[in-house]
Amino acid sequence: MLERIFLQYREKLLPFIKEYRVDIHLFIEKEMGFQIETYTNLKRNYSCYAFTVVGEKYIFVDDMLYDEDAMGKKLRFTLAEELAHNIIHQDLFAACNSVEERILIDSSLTEMEKDRIELNAKALAGMFLMPRELIEKIIGELIKRDILVEGSPLCDQIAGSICHDFDVNFKCARMRLRNLRYHHRTLQQLRNEYSEVD
Amino acid sequence: MTNQTFGDYVRKERLDRNMSLRQFAKDCGFQPSNYCHVENGTLNPTPVQVEKIATVFGFEEGSDSYRKLLDLAAKARKGVASDLQKLIESDKLIPALLRTVEDENVSPEDLRKIIEGIKSGRYKESSN
Numbered sequence: 001m002l003e004r005i006f007l008q009y010r011e012k013l014l015p016f017i018k019e020y021r022v023d024i025h026l027f028i029e030k031e032m033g034f035q036i037e038t039y040t041n042l043k044r045n046y047s048c049y050a051f052t053v054v055g056e057k058y059i060f061v062d063d064m065l066y067d068e069d070a071m072g073k074k075l076r077f078t079l080a081e082e083l084a085h086n087i088i089h090q091d092l093f094a095a096c097n098s099v100e101e102r103i104l105i106d107s108s109l110t111e112m113e114k115d116r117i118e119l120n121a122k123a124l125a126g127m128f129l130m131p132r133e134l135i136e137k138i139i140g141e142l143i144k145r146d147i148l149v150e151g152s153p154l155c156d157q158i159a160g161s162i163c164h165d166f167d168v169n170f171k172c173a174r175m176r177l178r179n180l181r182y183h184h185r186t187l188q189q190l191r192n193e194y195s196e197v198d
Numbered sequence: 199m200t201n202q203t204f205g206d207y208v209r210k211e212r213l214d215r216n217m218s219l220r221q222f223a224k225d226c227g228f229q230p231s232n233y234c235h236v237e238n239g240t241l242n243p244t245p246v247q248v249e250k251i252a253t254v255f256g257f258e259e260g261s262d263s264y265r266k267l268l269d270l271a272a273k274a275r276k277g278v279a280s281d282l283q284k285l286i287e288s289d290k291l292i293p294a295l296l297r298t299v300e301d302e303n304v305s306p307e308d309l310r311k312i313i314e315g316i317k318s319g320r321y322k323e324s325s326n
């Protein structure tokens with residue numbers, strides 16, 4: 001279902017990809033027409049890094065997250081996650097015009113609903129930052145160069161090897177790989193899959 | 199866009215060049231969160247910052263784009279564009295010219311004619 005939603009945006013995303021890195025920032029602004037604004041102490045005061053005013057197409061981001069270089073990867077994921085919320089939870093957040101209203105909406109949801117919403121948004125965000133075909137391409141290179149080894153968890157190995165190419169955190173890369181079910185595969189299976197492709 | 203603000207103009211030029219907001223802010227020497235306020239109009243950049251923006255865009259001094267950037271920045275801070283300010287300060291005749299226009303109630307039509315006359319090179323010929 002999410003993959004199908006992502007496919008609607010895939011073509012539009014292509015011009016914003018340089019090798020493996022998706023310029024999600026520019027995609028959100030230029031292609032999706034959102035304006036990104038910073039919000040002082042958003043995280044400290046409201047325990048969230050970002051929120052969106054859906055109708056007005058504004059994404060507000062915590063100013064510290066926006067300014068600190070060390071938070072660059074986290075910022076990229078946060079922006080992708082807000083974009084995902086906008087795409088799949090537009091109806092839910094349609095009436096949200098402020099952070100207080102967003103919190104009010106969140107508080108009206110059950111823990112299970114909140115978890116499902118967050119998981120879906122994170123999964124779609126991962127698709128935007130790490131499109132499947134690029135992951136397959138880079139894994140093919142890892143197999144060719146014989147970089148992966150038996151014995152340590154495959155998802156972690158791949159995530160560690162590719163997260164810098166995609167300019168995402170290790171955690172984000174691992175989540176995306178797990179969503180693509182790489183944790184159910186062995187290295188031998190991967191080698192077989194890629195030798196068939198060759 | 200008739201009511202284009204400085205923020206609107208900079209944002210459009212930035213996106214036309216495929217520059218993301220955060221990267222552009224850094225290239226121009228702004229703290230990214232501060233630069234957001236420049237584009238949304240809640241913070242007016244200093245003339246030095248405007249010059250830096252012009253440089254990053256690659257605007258040539260004196261070009262239409264450069265002058266538009268300076269004019270919109272000046273309008274935002276309700277001041278005079280920095281290139282005009284320099285001109286006024288560097289040539290005593292410029293303030294005299296402006297005051298004469300004011301004192302003599304020269305109409306916009308006549309001013310346009312004077313500008314066209316200057317552009318046509320008429321005054322260059324007579325001074326030679």
